[in-house]
Amino acid sequence: MDAARAVLARENAALKAALxxxxxxxxxxxAELAVARAKASEDMALIAQQKLRIAKLERQVYGQRxxxxxxxxxxxxxxxxxxxxxxxxxxxxxxxxxxxxTTVAGFTRKRPERNTFPDHLPRERxxxxxxxxxxxxxxxxxxxxxxxxxxxLETTPRQWxxxxxxxxxxxxxxxxxxSQAPAPFHVIARGWAGASLLAMIVFEKFGQHxxxxxxxxxxxxxxxxxxxxTMADAVGSxxxxxxxxxxxxxxxxxxxxxxxxxxxxxxxxxxxKTDTGRCWIYVRDDKPFGGAGPPAAMFYYSxxxxxxxxQAHLAGYAGILQADAYDGYNRLYLADRKPGxxxxxxxxxxxxxxxxxxxxxxxNARRKAAGKKEIPLSPIAIEVVRRIDALFEIERSIxxxxxxxxxxxxxxxxGPLVDDLRVYLREQAARLSRGHDLVKAINYMLKRWAxxxxxxxxxxxxxxxxxxxxxxxxIALGRKSWLxxxxxRGGQRAAAMYSLIVTAKMNGVDPQAWLxxxxxxxxxxxxxxxxxxxxxxxxxxxxxxxxxAA
Numbered sequence: 185m186d187a188a189r190a191v192l193a194r195e196n197a198a199l200k201a202a203l204x205x206x207x208x209x210x211x212x213x214x215a216e217l218a219v220a221r222a223k224a225s226e227d228m229a230l231i232a233q234q235k236l237r238i239a240k241l242e243r244q245v246y247g248q249r250x251x252x253x254x255x256x257x258x259x260x261x262x263x264x265x266x267x268x269x270x271x272x273x274x275x276x277x278x279x280x281x282x283x284x285x286t287t288v289a290g291f292t293r294k295r296p297e298r299n300t301f302p303d304h305l306p307r308e309r310x311x312x313x314x315x316x317x318x319x320x321x322x323x324x325x326x327x328x329x330x331x332x333x334x335x336x337l338e339t340t341p342r343q344w345x346x347x348x349x350x351x352x353x354x355x356x357x358x359x360x361x362x363s364q365a366p367a368p369f370h371v372i373a374r375g376w377a378g379a380s381l382l383a384m385i386v387f388e389k390f391g392q393h394x395x396x397x398x399x400x401x402x403x404x405x406x407x408x409x410x411x412x413x414t415m416a417d418a419v420g421s422x423x424x425x426x427x428x429x430x431x432x433x434x435x436x437x438x439x440x441x442x443x444x445x446x447x448x449x450x451x452x453x454x455x456x457k458t459d460t461g462r463c464w465i466y467v468r469d470d471k472p473f474g475g476a477g478p479p480a481a482m483f484y485y486s487x488x489x490x491x492x493x494x495q496a497h498l499a500g501y502a503g504i505l506q507a508d509a510y511d512g513y514n515r516l517y518l519a520d521r522k523p524g525x526x527x528x529x530x531x532x533x534x535x536x537x538x539x540x541x542x543x544x545x546x547x548n549a550r551r552k553a554a555g556k557k558e559i560p561l562s563p564i565a566i567e568v569v570r571r572i573d574a575l576f577e578i579e580r581s582i583x584x585x586x587x588x589x590x591x592x593x594x595x596x597x598x599g600p601l602v603d604d605l606r607v608y609l610r611e612q613a614a615r616l617s618r619g620h621d622l623v624k625a626i627n628y629m630l631k632r633w634a635x636x637x638x639x640x641x642x643x644x645x646x647x648x649x650x651x652x653x654x655x656x657x658x659i660a661l662g663r664k665s666w667l668x669x670x671x672x673r674g675g676q677r678a679a680a681m682y683s684l685i686v687t688a689k690m691n692g693v694d695p696q697a698w699l700x701x702x703x704x705x706x707x708x709x710x711x712x713x714x715x716x717x718x719x720x721x722x723x724x725x726x727x728x729x730x731x732x733a734a
Contacts, residue, residue, distance in 0.1 A: 215288040218281035225271035232264040369707035372421035379704035387696040390681035437482040440468035442504035446652035478720035479690040485675035530635035531649035538625035587643030
């Protein structure tokens, strides 16, 4: 009996030893697998980062190669973001797996040095209590040798406060007249909100596309419930207060030698349905031809897309208009128009778009790799795109130079290419059937050839209307957030605030900081010097109200 027990004990011990070995091997295999997965994730993140960097550099050096290049960069950025996050998670998982073994080497990702501690940020020094005795011998005779500093980037959550502005009253002992400092100017009537709060509400609504109801919910969670009606009243007051600046921006834009014009759809709430309104933009940007005028944008809203709207917007304008081939602009181009005809400058990007749809080699390569049906490509379209891209390559070399320099280069280099392109388009149109998509794209250009070739006679003209499309990009993104305008008045208010916010961005100014400072100053600012508050003239100014603790 004892012998059997001894045998069982030995077998049990052997099984336990074998199980421990198996568990150790299992942990080693799991750790090696985790390390390999972490290394693979790091490689994938590095590849995605390099692809994103290459795409950005190519766009910076060579310009927009395709209609989808901007969207492609956004997709690459999102892919890199996801892979970088996954790589960090896999690295931490590998560390935990390696900690349970003794034979598997650990893995630490190689991270580049990041400039996450800008010099302009304030420093808060936190000193940990030093030891009072030696950890080795217990002696209290310690002398400071140096220090190690660990830097951590931190932020303070938004802080709310109530400012109490006190105006003390004094009475005269001689005449008993009461003296008191005048009340400070309020941004809005019955000033319940400070300039910074109003700027935040307005910028969140129009600059970050956060409707007031969502802002109200967030503020309530932070312990500051503000009624939706109260916030809406503040927005209306701010829009009215900033009206003088809006009129100055409009005058500046309409005084431009050349304008970019475009429009986009805006959903508008109606009875039992949603209508489609339009938001129009006119951009002044003189930098491409070395102009000294600051850039600015003016937005307008309308309930429909009838031609009377752009005709009203540009009723007093005479100059160059870069836009698409919308028929509503046609009356602006009449020779007997007052105060003068508008010169039509067509957009080569619009003309290139239908050709590119039939010449997208990269898209076909992606479809082939994914096993999808390839798009039929046209050799004619590929050739047209190549010729148009050659024109844009010349333009990139003269961007920012004077109109005279640009014109000289265009007549020397671009002129022959344009002439050859026109001959090529006519030859190909004669060979194809009238209903062919290529013929439609070719006729679009040939019928407007004078507008497309205006850049060969005027150095101020650009080849594309991208400036206007960039200005409308925020609205296209915002539609997914605010869904629709509540009314026509709401569309008009949005257009007014878009004008100010986009103009501030175009001049490299933080829109929220600009709004906060302007709202705090505009009530007391001399009317004849109101142009000092425009984004391109603005200089921030600290508060002049002194305060002391009660």
